[in-house]
Amino acid sequence: MVPDVSTGSSTLGLINYLFGQGRRDEHTDPHIVAAWDMAGAPDPGRDPTATYTQLARRLDHHVDLRIRELGGKQPPQHVWHCPVRTAPGDRYLTNPEWAEVARRVVAATGIAPEGDEQACRWIAVRHAEDHIHIMATTVRADGRRPRTNRDGWRAQRECRKIEVEFGLRRLKSGDLTAPRTPTGAERAKAERQGRDETAREWLREQAYAVAAAVRSIDEYFTVLRSLGIQVRPRIGPETSEVTGYSLAAPGDTAQGEPVWYGGSKLAPDLSYNRLCERLPTQDLADRPQQVADPAEPWHRAETAIRNAQAILDSGDDAVAQGYLDAFGDALHNLALATKGGHQAELQAAARTFNRARRSAILADHQAATALREAAKELAYATHDPGGLAIALIFAALHVARAAAKWHEQRGHEQQAAAAEEAFRHLYAGYQQAAQPVLADLARRAPRATTASRFEQDLRAVLPDHADRVLADPAWPALTTTLARAETAGHNPRRLLSEVGTRRELDSAEHPAEVLNWRITAQPNRRAQAARRQSTISGTTSMSAAPRPPATPVNMTPEERGRHR
Known part of the structure; x- marks a missing residue:
């Protein structure tokens, strides 16, 4: 059940809309289901002699008295409007049930507290099966304005109670940090x-x-x-x-x-x-300068994103909130820098996570500088990192799941749901990107003697996980990755020990995949050493030219019309 509070200054104008045909002739049988005084509220939907003007005058009675007291000055934004809509799939509510909803909402928001004889005048109009419109004039009988501070939040809270009592679909509670939803007029315009x-x-x-x-x-x-x-x-x-x-x-x-x-x-x-x-x-x-290793921005981003998961468990909510915001940036730039059929899922994950990147907790953005800087470097990355991009997606989906848990523990229902949805998009993107790569790695598996040596290394350093890793269908792919890492200058046993200590292995459904992408994210030590030597012995040192500003959309300016 969704309430949406707004204010205006024309009582008659809103009445005309509520009892009219609607912008697309969608209003059917408009009538009053509840009011401050059912006997005293003319109902143009049921009484053929009642007019819109009569109803407006009755609602504006206290407003008009106040205008005379103020010497003709009208109280600002004196019309209060709150549509209340059931969720798709909810059962049909009768007129008496909608009347109860209206009375509870006006009481909860301070428009008409229960038992308050000086309360504002209000009506609830039904012109569709799935919603009502509550309108009120916000001048009380004693001439004062009602106490409606945080009325949107209070309406939401009451609707959550009504959902339980009426057996309706339970929606997520908000914390007043959600973006404004588009108005009906905005949606109609988009449709046109x-x-x-x-x-x-x-x-x-x-x-x-x-x-x-x-x-x-x-x-x-x-x-x-x-x-x-x-x-x-x-x-x-x-x-x-x-x-x-x-x-x-x-x-x-x-x-x-x-x-x-x-x-x-x-x-x-x-x-x-x-x-x-x-x-x-x-x-x-x-702006970041070009680096000798084109994969370096991807390595830094993977490390920073992986470290973010530990920050969420640190107990410092301000720091964690800062990291969640920076992680949102990382998702946008990951979607920008990644190519392939899975890009659409990454873009959807970034859009969805926008709701999870903020809450009422004040964020410490300075604490998340490393993650934010690493995220921005991705926007300028030109190198196709291959499996390294998949390793980064793999790290990101674990952070998204941790973010959902973090928000859930703090009662941030909307944010937790958004983070969980982002996780699903990331997982779908990961599956699309990873499965062909894992299959190719498995086809390139080293000879049996090399695989046997890697198995011995695995049992030596990860005895508690070895059987699960060896039973994982991704084990052949992991042996190829270990062989490549060995060629790049890593000691396989030491490498397995380092990456195997991270906690994802304990709960992972596919532990060999976890190890595979952790190892993939390790830098090439021999290439690093060669670049260091080249820098020392080089006869010329020249700074790279700054790169042009990143463009967050993969289109030319002419193509960037609003393609929907």
Whole structure:
């Protein structure tokens, strides 16, 4: 059951909408199911002599008295509106049941507390099977405004109770950090334009992807403009500095004018102030330089993501929250840097995890600097890392599962559900990417004597896990990976000992896969030594030119129209 509180200033205007045909003729049999006084509320849906104006005057009675007291000044935003909708698949609710829902919501939100004879006037209108609209005028009989602070959260909390008592589908409780949902008008507009998502939703995802890749606020605005998005900074009147911003999607206009959405209206952590916490001012010259080993950004990202899992168990919620936000950036850039059929699943994981990257806990972004920097380096990676990319996905799906557990332990139901959904997308992407690679590794397995030697190493350093690893279908692939690691300068026994101490092995369904990707993520020691020697003995030392800004969408500017 979903409540959605908003306010306005036209009582008659909202009544016209509630009792009218709707924007797409979707309203059927509009009528009042509950009110502050059923006998005193004219019902245009049931009484042919009742008019919209009569109902508006009755609802506005206390408002009009207050206007006269104020010398003709109308109280601001005096119309309170709260649609309440059942979830898809819920049973049919009768009019008396909807009436009870309405009375409980207005009581919980402070509009009309139970037993309060001075409460606001309100009605609940039903014009569809699955929802009602509660509207109220927020001036009490004693002339005061009602105490409606946190009314959206209070309505949600009451709806969670109603779901249990009415046997309805139980939705996830929120903590007031969720982004605004698109309005009915926004969804209708998207449908008319043949788009799968609204302009608000599209802008939100573009803003997240850009913020994940860039290193400064200025670059953030620059890349957004390169995508065809209009940017309107807000300048403070006293400081002449930027204090906020709004975005408008290309082609999304009303009578030829852009439709603007403030950053905070897209999502709380896309506000200018929140972005400044993560994107300090930085010259483009500070951009990462090209490195001798093209795989190095992938190694750093894999290490940083793997370490994030331990941070979630550290007990420091502020630090953990900072890491979750940085991990969200890593998912966006992983999806950007990875090629192949599994990219769509990685993109879906990044979009889904956006809801899991923030909560009411204040994040310590400084603590997560290493992960955030490693994530941003992925946006500039040009090397196809092969199995290393799969190792990074493998590390990411473990962090997503740990994030779901972390949120669940703290009662963050929406975030836990989002992290779990992101995990499912990551796992699907991992399966698509990993299975062909594992099959190829298995075909290249070394001779039996080499495999037997690796088995001895495994039993020597991981005796408690050896039988499970050897029974895993991925064991032949692991022997190939061990042989390659040995060629790259690693000692197989020491390597198995190092990667086998990590906890994923204890609960892993496929422990050989865990070991395989952990070993794949290890750097090539001989290549590193050769590069160090080359650096020392080289006759010329030249800094690489800075790379151009990363583009978070794999399209040309012309192609970056809003493809849905």
